[in-house]
Amino acid sequence: MSRELRPVPINLRNTKIIPFEFQYFEPESLEEALQLLRTYGSEAKILAGGTDLLVKMKIRAVEPKYVINIKLIRELRYVRADRDSVRIGALTTWRDLEKSDLIREEVPALYDAVKSMGSLQIRNMATVGGNLCNASPAADSAPPLLVHEAKIKLTSIEGTREIPITEFFTGPGMTVMKPYELLHEIIIPKRKGGSSFIKVSRVAMDLAIASAATYVEVEDNTIKDVKIALGSVAPRPIRARKCEAALIGKKVDEGVLREIASLVAGEISPIDDVRGSAWYRREVSKVLVYDSLIKSLERVRR
Amino acid sequence: MIWVVKITFKVNGQPITLDVKPNELLINVLRDKLKLTGTKYVCGIGECGACTVLLDGEPILSCLTLAVDVNGKEVTTIEGISKNDELSEVQEAFMEEGAIQCGYCIPGFIIMSEYLLRINQKPTEEEIKEYLKGNLCRCTGYVNIIRAVKRASESRTTKTG
Amino acid sequence: MVDKVSFINSKTLRKDAFVKVRGLLKFTNDLEVPGMLIGRIVRSPYAFADIKSFDVSEAMRLGAVVITPDDVPQKPFNPRLVSVNEVTFKDHYVLTRKPRYVGDPIAAVAAPTEELAQKAAESIKFEVERVYEPVLDPFKAMSVESPLIHEKIMKGDEWIEVKNNVAATLNYVEGDVDKAFREADVVIERFFKTGKRYHMQLEPKAVLCVPEADDKITIYTTTQTIHNTRILIHQIFGIPLSKINVVKVPIGGSFGSSIQTNVLVPIAVALCLKARKPVKLTYTREEDMLDHSNFTFNFRIKIGAKKDGTLVGAEFENILDVGAHQIQPYPLLGTSLGWFVSLYKWRNIRYIGKAVYTNKVPGCALRGYGAPEVTWAVEVIMDELAEKLGIDPVDLRLKNYVGLGDVFWGQGPTVRSVIKSDGVPELLTKGKELIGWESRGRPEDKKGRFRRGIGVGRGFHTSGAGGPISGEVIDYSGAVLRLNEDGTLEYITALQDHGGGTLDAHVKIIAEELGVPPELISLATATTENTPYDVCTHASRGTYVGGEAARRAAQLVKQKIFEYATRLLNRVVNPEALKIRYDEEVKQTIIYVEGSPDIKITLKDLARTAWQRNWGTIAAIVSYRATSAPPSFTVYYVEVEVDTWTGKVRPVRVVAGADVGTPINRDLVEGQLHGGFAMAWGMAFIEDTPYNPETGELLSRGLITDYKIPTAQDIPRVEDFKVILANTYEPTGPFGAKGLGEAAMNPAVGAIANAVYNAIGVRIYELPMTPDKLLKAIKEKEGD
Numbered sequence A: 001m002s003r004e005l006r007p008v009p010i011n012l013r014n015t016k017i018i019p020f021e022f023q024y025f026e027p028e029s030l031e032e033a034l035q036l037l038r039t040y041g042s043e044a045k046i047l048a049g050g051t052d053l054l055v056k057m058k059i060r061a062v063e064p065k066y067v068i069n070i071k072l073i074r075e076l077r078y079v080r081a082d083r084d085s086v087r088i089g090a091l092t093t094w095r096d097l098e099k100s101d102l103i104r105e106e107v108p109a110l111y112d113a114v115k116s117m118g119s120l121q122i123r124n125m126a127t128v129g130g131n132l133c134n135a136s137p138a139a140d141s142a143p144p145l146l147v148h149e150a151k152i153k154l155t156s157i158e159g160t161r162e163i164p165i166t167e168f169f170t171g172p173g174m175t176v177m178k179p180y181e182l183l184h185e186i187i188i189p190k191r192k193g194g195s196s197f198i199k200v201s202r203v204a205m206d207l208a209i210a211s212a213a214t215y216v217e218v219e220d221n222t223i224k225d226v227k228i229a230l231g232s233v234a235p236r237p238i239r240a241r242k243c244e245a246a247l248i249g250k251k252v253d254e255g256v257l258r259e260i261a262s263l264v265a266g267e268i269s270p271i272d273d274v275r276g277s278a279w280y281r282r283e284v285s286k287v288l289v290y291d292s293l294i295k296s297l298e299r300v301r302r
Numbered sequence B: 001m002i003w004v005v006k007i008t009f010k011v012n013g014q015p016i017t018l019d020v021k022p023n024e025l026l027i028n029v030l031r032d033k034l035k036l037t038g039t040k041y042v043c044g045i046g047e048c049g050a051c052t053v054l055l056d057g058e059p060i061l062s063c064l065t066l067a068v069d070v071n072g073k074e075v076t077t078i079e080g081i082s083k084n085d086e087l088s089e090v091q092e093a094f095m096e097e098g099a100i101q102c103g104y105c106i107p108g109f110i111i112m113s114e115y116l117l118r119i120n121q122k123p124t125e126e127e128i129k130e131y132l133k134g135n136l137c138r139c140t141g142y143v144n145i146i147r148a149v150k151r152a153s154e155s156r157t158t159k160t161g
Numbered sequence C: 001m002v003d004k005v006s007f008i009n010s011k012t013l014r015k016d017a018f019v020k021v022r023g024l025l026k027f028t029n030d031l032e033v034p035g036m037l038i039g040r041i042v043r044s045p046y047a048f049a050d051i052k053s054f055d056v057s058e059a060m061r062l063g064a065v066v067i068t069p070d071d072v073p074q075k076p077f078n079p080r081l082v083s084v085n086e087v088t089f090k091d092h093y094v095l096t097r098k099p100r101y102v103g104d105p106i107a108a109v110a111a112p113t114e115e116l117a118q119k120a121a122e123s124i125k126f127e128v129e130r131v132y133e134p135v136l137d138p139f140k141a142m143s144v145e146s147p148l149i150h151e152k153i154m155k156g157d158e159w160i161e162v163k164n165n166v167a168a169t170l171n172y173v174e175g176d177v178d179k180a181f182r183e184a185d186v187v188i189e190r191f192f193k194t195g196k197r198y199h200m201q202l203e204p205k206a207v208l209c210v211p212e213a214d215d216k217i218t219i220y221t222t223t224q225t226i227h228n229t230r231i232l233i234h235q236i237f238g239i240p241l242s243k244i245n246v247v248k249v250p251i252g253g254s255f256g257s258s259i260q261t262n263v264l265v266p267i268a269v270a271l272c273l274k275a276r277k278p279v280k281l282t283y284t285r286e287e288d289m290l291d292h293s294n295f296t297f298n299f300r301i302k303i304g305a306k307k308d309g310t311l312v313g314a315e316f317e318n319i320l321d322v323g324a325h326q327i328q329p330y331p332l333l334g335t336s337l338g339w340f341v342s343l344y345k346w347r348n349i350r351y352i353g354k355a356v357y358t359n360k361v362p363g364c365a366l367r368g369y370g371a372p373e374v375t376w377a378v379e380v381i382m383d384e385l386a387e388k389l390g391i392d393p394v395d396l397r398l399k400n401y402v403g404l405g406d407v408f409w410g411q412g413p414t415v416r417s418v419i420k421s422d423g424v425p426e427l428l429t430k431g432k433e434l435i436g437w438e439s440r441g442r443p444e445d446k447k448g449r450f451r452r453g454i455g456v457g458r459g460f461h462t463s464g465a466g467g468p469i470s471g472e473v474i475d476y477s478g479a480v481l482r483l484n485e486d487g488t489l490e491y492i493t494a495l496q497d498h499g500g501g502t503l504d505a506h507v508k509i510i511a512e513e514l515g516v517p518p519e520l521i522s523l524a525t526a527t528t529e530n531t532p533y534d535v536c537t538h539a540s541r542g543t544y545v546g547g548e549a550a551r552r553a554a555q556l557v558k559q560k561i562f563e564y565a566t567r568l569l570n571r572v573v574n575p576e577a578l579k580i581r582y583d584e585e586v587k588q589t590i591i592y593v594e595g596s597p598d599i600k601i602t603l604k605d606l607a608r609t610a611w612q613r614n615w616g617t618i619a620a621i622v623s624y625r626a627t628s629a630p631p632s633f634t635v636y637y638v639e640v641e642v643d644t645w646t647g648k649v650r651p652v653r654v655v656a657g658a659d660v661g662t663p664i665n666r667d668l669v670e671g672q673l674h675g676g677f678a679m680a681w682g683m684a685f686i687e688d689t690p691y692n693p694e695t696g697e698l699l700s701r702g703l704i705t706d707y708k709i710p711t712a713q714d715i716p717r718v719e720d721f722k723v724i725l726a727n728t729y730e731p732t733g734p735f736g737a738k739g740l741g742e743a744a745m746n747p748a749v750g751a752i753a754n755a756v757y758n759a760i761g762v763r764i765y766e767l768p769m770t771p772d773k774l775l776k777a778i779k780e781k782e783g784d
Ligand SMILES: Cc1cc2nc3c(=O)[nH]c(=O)nc-3n(C[C@H](O)[C@H](O)[C@H](O)COP(=O)(O)OP(=O)(O)OC[C@H]3O[C@@H](n4cnc5c(N)ncnc54)[C@H](O)[C@@H]3O)c2cc1C
Pocket: A045, A046, A047, A048, A049, A050, A051, A052, A053, A054, A055, A090, A091, A116, A117, A118, A119, A122, A125, A126, A127, A128, A129, A130, A131, A132, A133, A134, A138, A139, A140, A141, A181, A182, A183, A184, A206, A207, A208, B045, B046, B047
């Protein structure tokens, strides 16, 4: 026999129940949570909305010994603004974002993402922190936050650190976070340009086959600043820097935008999977970037 | 460290106290322990909406909610939508519009429609679809369900003036 | 003169709606009995392996009841009983040592809780003798290098050897096709391939098996046929039929997925027999997707026509991928041909049908039993023919379709009858106007990113599988109707309502026959103990066959009512002088003499008197075989919009037309069409269950995250979905009615595909037409 045929773990999965036991903690303060994380580290999992974690536990993709439910830490759920930035607490749900005028006005790309994310029920449960920490290449909050150059505040018993979101993701399901760290806050600098997010998916409630967000600033009908990010087309959500560089200084012209948007194909490394082929992702990325640029530009003008 | 947790919560107005294990799901507590089988398991992974219940008035999926997480809260299931034998406008409208075929998805749709009409008395067709897109139905093709929500919205607004 | 009250044409609410909207209706999944154990199946983690031995010690230590292939009868069976025994192919075992797909049941456990059962199931170890590479392609499976998935299977009561992994074949010739093609002005040949769709009925399969006193067992399960479930359990375990009672429980959708007895039923029975305790076994969604999905079809179709559009011949090759086990693909080879020949008058036909094994989930019927697939392919190739000939596609269809007065054998060569009602011209003409057919334009004239197109599709489904001659298929039904002592009625039928409202239609039919309001007729619990045999709610036979059985029962009851009434109304000469109707004024059903208003009695009084005077119960038991299976015709006109940059398609408008004879419940008919269209949309663009080529596992792993069906946001605007019903009357059906369920979907995919073509000038011959495939085709055509 040419190669060894390995069994698939179908007998372990059971989505009716959580098929194994774990120890459970319900810290009521950040302090307490950080302490628990320090103690249990890599054998523990934080539970926020549970829309990723519980699914993974049911299908045995993860099997934590300890589950730390952070939902009682109310201080982690907020959207607020100071002079320079919008701050989102990790436990803020997608539904909170949907109801927030601040997000709609200041971070329109993220607002678009909310509108295309999951169902009402999912948005009610799922948190933005969970979306980032889960680090799926398809995470819908990532492209908007990438183009808005957000910073992620991570907190542990040892203190806090802030890192640019561009450095946050390291691969599918992987981030720079240490097992004892907690995602605390997302900090989005206030900017005057327009932004948007678009995704293609198989049906109306679905993960992205591919997604794109853009941010633009225009002066004298010339692109002064632009950021482009894509989801589901690489091992992690990415920025398309070459495409950005090529756009700076260009006149706003649909033909030019279309042509430069196609450059994005060279910056991504999509794969074939059940949702779509690498070829399709490459093709559609160009369209998504273009469509998103147009939408962002409309928002600038307004 | 917790192995069994005592939780107290309300279901359809009734106070309940139960011992649950941390890995127990709300859907199974409702169905198996409280015999409220109107809440349905269809996918177990958040994709279908058949297990939707209201938690403190907000729709959530009971298949992705730990029972320990409802401690101190109030759960409304499909069984709590009609008072005694009197149907709600939404329930009436689903019957009138022929929106019910096999009925397996219906509890989830009714809960979501109730919620929608509570926060938006006169939703547009687009809004109805947006609110119901997390609930799958394989029989009706959704048309009569959407009609039913419109009808319920109309009968509510005429009642409340 | 008082107008007769018609219940058929009046709107009534479904009988079960009141409990359904409150979440109080109990499905199998919702049942429980004291002391019951929860079962869990251990499934093969290999696509193609032979197992040497099992180690169940840990599971026993956990206190679970365990069964392995050693504990169950090793006699092959076919889980669907529909063909007569001689042509039933059997290769299933309750549990197998030779798993043939990832998910094949190999052992099972039962324990007091789901969690414990899960632990026990996980603890079972086994050693494999050999593991093969999965064979996932039917053409590869037929080649000599491929190992045999099954070496020996049973046909009827005889063992036969399988060659080249071919599970069954069916060939057919009529006339001289080669000559026809030589004489044709135009010949077109195309290859078509469908996706492997999954039913995605909302209720996952479930069973509760309860041991009773006197060695009896009671079974509650998700099934379309309680009687065949009982017979199958009898065949497998050798338990006499009289010791098995299968109770009809409401089912949360089916679409063919429980046309067979789902294999969890015999497993639960085996667990129950061993444990001597009630056992409940319910699938997870992942398991449900491993239990059933559709067959996959590979067609080669070649057709020829004269310049004037007259068809002269057709060749049809049909390679079915049946998956790892047979759930009646043999009759499907017959019905595929039946759908094909009953769509258009080909005049000369050659058919080659082969059903081939692969290491995939066993294929079974999915709403239409091949008709949506065959109709899609035929409607596409007819569209191409129309274009080549320069004839309007609607006219070409009208010229060639099989209609009024023609011989019709939709359910295969052994089930023939003559068409007596036909609404096709009416539907095609009306639909054309409603959609704006004439202004649809030509693809080559359409420019820009978003392009719209309109397409037509036409098809039918049979109402049941009855016929004048007993063929290879079993098809008859039954009904029991009883007049209670207070004048209400109890109706009992083994026939299952999948949600389409079949039984409400029956109640209306009884109401119409007896002049009793539907509210007074109750649907009593049906079991195999208290009902005559019914084959299955399949082939859209519920209304036509079951409804006629109900009507006949009502007729018998009426005769007896008249007999009793003759005794009571002393001046009446004989029962024939009497009539029955509902009287709006007194709100009662009355038995009366026409023209003599004072000679009458209410049904209520009659029922009571019959009881008080010891005359005996009025009841009827009917077993009914239909001698034809008339087609319900359907027509779809669909408008779509294609985004030529992304390949995404959006439904814009739909006109769905149906010829169901008399519509017994208009809103239920509409509901079927809405549902049929949504399912067709999924089939056209989204639904497929691809496999991992190395492991043979479903790529989705059974998670519906990767098996999408249309959502509320994926359908057209409500006002843009129009339904038209033809004005026809089927003389052989109850009050002129025919079936609908499957016809509601059959031609929709063809219409959608043709609309896509009309928008962008591209045809995709492989379903689903994903954005991926569409975009590739658009780019190839437009040279980008
Ligand atoms: C039906 C369905 C539809 C979905 N649709 C979409 C969609 O359209 N787009 C999309 O992007 N996603 C989608 N998701 C995925 C999911 O809902 C989101 O990723 C969600 O935001 C996760 O948040 P959560 O709070 O539920 O995370 P959880 O499941 O609670 O946690 C996810 C992971 O993050 C960790 N974690 C959570 N919070 C923190 C924290 N503060 N610090 C450190 N670690 C933490 C957890 O330990 C876990 O590993 C969908 C999921 C489902 C079930």
